[in-house]
Amino acid sequence: DQQVKQNSPSLSVQEGRISILNCDYTNSMFDYFLWYKKYPAEGPTFLISISSIKDKNEDGRFTVFLNKSAKHLSLHIVPSQPGDSAVYFCAASALKTSYDKVIFGPGTSLSVIP
């Protein structure tokens, strides 16, 4: 049973437009969420995170939105650039519990078309 879901395996976006990557989770104990980006032949790299006490966190072109009631978060990339083409993993953890693991989703492959 996947606790973190990314229902879109792939996404194509035109350069300069907005990319929206979605993530859903099932465990209401999760209170800290992260996005990682992975290029081929490299390990994932941390991109941005959000705590459950917030509903938005912004870092340059990247913004993460959290909707706790819907157990949904999304990553917005504006404007999208060809270098953003990668696999994006959503991850969740429960800091306030002893469930001290980070659970990753299956990933969404983003292609930004020049």
Next chain:
Amino acid sequence: KAGVTQTPRYLIKTRGQQVTLSCSPISGHRSVSWYQQTPGQGLQFLFEYFSETQRNKGNFPGRFSGRQFSNSRSEMNVSTLELGDSALYLCASSPLAGGPAKNIQYFGAGTRLSVL
């Protein structure tokens, strides 16, 4: 600071053999986690080590084991390899500074294991 180093990068084994993968974390990082990545499954958590002790374990059979040394370097061992063990194995280290920062992990490039 040097990043997380995993060796070897590629490995080909046959069914029934065993394999050992190595991971050197970022200097000063005491937590090391291992993940298995297969297409469509994302990163499946294998186990985490901290100060030479296994702190967490994922839902993998006992054929998968690991250890951590006093210098925080870690090894992962898979015995009696099966075809389904073919995957990218990723190691990640964390400063475990407490609070949210401990969940920000730094990954190595991985070891690509192919079981024939």
